[in-house]
Amino acid sequence: MTAETIINPRLKSIAEFLDGNHHFIIPSYQRGYRWEERQIIDLLNDIYEFQEDTKKKNDNKIGEFYCLQPIVVLKKDDNKWEVIDGQQRLTTILILLSSLKGALRLLKLPTTLFSLEYETREKEEFSSKEFLENITSVTTIDKANIDFYRMSEAFLIIKKWLENDDINLGDFCNTLLKNDFEDLFDHANNVRFIWYEIDPRGDTPNVAFAKYNQGKIDLTNGELIKAIFYLSEQSMNDREKKKYQLKLGYEWDDMENTLRKKDFWRFINPNKFYTNHIEFIFELIADKYIDKTDLKLNKEIDTLWSFYVFNELIAKNIAIYDDRYNSAKDFLWDEVKTYYRTFVEWYDDNIYFHLIGFLLHIDKNIESVKNLTESHTKLELEKELEILIKNHFNEIDLEQIGYDYNPKKAKELLLLFNVISTMNSGYNRFAFYLFSEGQWSLEHIHAQQSEELKSEKQKRQLLMEQKRYFLSHEKLQFLSKIEAILQLTKINQEQFDAIQTELFSEYSDSSTIHSIKNLALLTVPDNSCLNKEAIGFK
Known part of the structure; x- marks a missing residue:
């Protein structure tokens, strides 16, 4: 229901x-x-x-x-x-x-x-x-x-x-x-x-x-908390009450509409569901101030726990605010707007969007990231975010990451590669909502049972990629053989198989078949289309 x-x-x-x-x-x-x-x-x-x-x-x-x-x-x-x-x-x-x-x-x-x-x-x-x-x-x-x-x-x-x-x-x-x-x-x-x-x-x-x-x-916690905020102050006259409620309603709708945008929502919240998306902010604030109350709540059982916290803070006017505010209610509503503005700032900035988005998608605490935002300049924050990411992989030996061993870290590392590559492109933004909603999986680049490339187009594409690689790395011993095959009107199958066998013999190592060197992060639909083809198409 x-x-x-x-x-x-x-x-x-x-x-x-x-x-x-x-x-x-x-x-x-x-x-x-x-x-x-x-x-x-x-x-x-x-x-x-x-x-x-x-x-x-x-x-x-x-x-x-x-x-x-x-x-x-x-x-x-x-x-x-x-x-x-x-x-x-x-x-x-x-x-x-x-x-x-x-x-x-x-x-x-x-x-x-x-x-x-x-x-x-x-x-x-x-x-x-x-x-x-x-x-x-x-x-x-x-x-x-x-x-x-x-x-x-x-x-x-x-x-x-x-x-x-x-x-x-x-x-x-x-x-x-x-x-x-x-x-x-x-x-x-x-x-x-x-x-x-x-x-x-x-x-x-x-x-x-x-x-x-x-x-x-x-x-919903959201509707109940909204009802508390809508209670006007007794000292207000009718005109002031109406103005207060209209302003609050406008601010609520503005925040809720932005939070409901799919790319924004899944950037800050990878997987949780809320009927009212603003409840995500309410929960963060309730968790921050619950220790100021005498409430003993089990968040796993008490589904209305964030409402109980807001109700306690506002009803008892608990001293969580300074002289700029008249009441706990005024402070808490301003706190809601502060969280929202912080998330908008992250979303609008290319570097924040990608680095913070990555951290949130590897389950870093959003409150700890927000605290960094409040205590650092932009350049300092960027450095702190980079340090957080580096520390996450600090104890990891790349040789010990693979398909069968520590696949979680392998997936996170490949996600980081995708995020940083997109960030550095300068014109694209990583689609965190697709990552959150899709079924992503680790797949082999060179599959253990590679199928032959069937079409002329596929073979020519692979040879072109290999040519670009050897040109950039000045590996001339293979370059002439590849160019000779590409010059043919129709690729000779025997020559194609021979050069691929030679390349695999030179560069492949059966011990690395499950290592991160041979892994890609793909959505299930992508991998279904690509099947077990080679690196050029994955």
């Missing part, structure tokens, strides 16, 4: 669900409520820790929020939503709000809770919706229905946790439900869901559910 299947991705506070217009349905193809005590307590503790961290801050920065994991929904009617994913969290939050209803009433906070119904979890005259609406009357755990049993258990766990003397119910309720909407943006320190809607014109809900759980729904 592609990103186009997702519509209206955004952050949505719990308070937005308490308007009487949010009714959620958990369809029959999903499992029932299964959260256990550890998961419930972890959620409650996380919200409480967020509440206490926010209170401790003297500056009380606005717009900080605790972010719950995504809920994915499909709109059914005006007020009804089918839940594709996230029903465990949603059910737990509903039970929590039901447990707090008395406190909410005293605090004059919303008490019209959203409703939730498990489609096939019903007794004869008692639905899951009704059970949840009356869950505060539970005194013992109902074992008659597995879902009601789990819900009853969750309510008693939450009730016990809320009775802890350390919990200030007023602060906790405000943390859950506070909102401060201005120009459609919520500036409150509260709890929010990552909200995704499935396009109703796409897959059926059960197919969407299956694809989501197979990892095929693309919940």
Whole structure:
């Protein structure tokens, strides 16, 4: 499922669900409520820790929020939503709000809770919706229905946790439900869901559910990070907010359009896939500043890790910026543009393009190359790039590189030969995108089982190349024999075979058949066309 299947991705506070217009349905193809005590307590503790961290801050920065994991929904009617994913969290939050209803009433906070119904979890005259609406009357755990049993258990766990003397119910309720909407943006320190809607014109809900759980729904970091940047500052008036958002949108589109150009994209990013190409820059920046946060993330598992880093840095306004910036958000957006401008500078410069492109295609760290850019003049940088390349091959003995031994280094060395040759031509640029997208392989120049050259044209081409070689190297003993054959209207096969046998005897060594001397880097289509012909045609 592609990103186009997702519509209206955004952050949505719990308070937005308490308007009487949010009714959620958990369809029959999903499992029932299964959260256990550890998961419930972890959620409650996380919200409480967020509440206490926010209170401790003297500056009380606005717009900080605790972010719950995504809920994915499909709109059914005006007020009804089918839940594709996230029903465990949603059910737990509903039970929590039901447990707090008395406190909410005293605090004059919303008490019209959203409703939730498990489609096939019903007794004869008692639905899951009704059970949840009356869950505060539970005194013992109902074992008659597995879902009601789990819900009853969750309510008693939450009730016990809320009775802890350390919990200030007023602060906790405000943390859950506070909102401060201005120009459609919520500036409150509260709890929010990552909200995704499935396009109703796409897959059926059960197919969407299956694809989501197979990892095929693309919940993009890019759109979520964009939503954070679009939050305007509270001090802005309407005109300033509109101007700010238009400017940000223009800059975003400009960068994304350039990054989507194939030759530019594969120059800086040899092989990774991103729905929004700007996510490549977001990941680099998130990786750079993750140590400034308290987040413990596994990048291999947490697919939204870069969003979590940006969210943490911006929401908590972590001090990664200097006096030139008003906030971490301003600094980070400028950082995104700085990365982009650096990549454009590399791309536009012939030497940078080829040397940096080569380094990135042998898996050199792009951040380390960028750091060199920032700390050196152009001439110094060119020298540093050359040193990096030389050091990569420093410990290599050319006699120990070949088809059967260290083929990776052989391929890299031949790539360097192609890149430098193209760079020095002065008019061509190496097509890194073809190298990234093609199936390149090491091939023998003189194959182990060379086939005879069939056509007159092929034989004459080979003799002409050999003639040029011997002229440039002043090897006159073979030159006269080659010229004599070329002067014939039709090449004599016996003479041709004799000179080739003599040349191979003089210059060939069976021990070098797999060495780099006898290797070329070719795409699969090229090699299929060339088959096992000789050097002149490869």
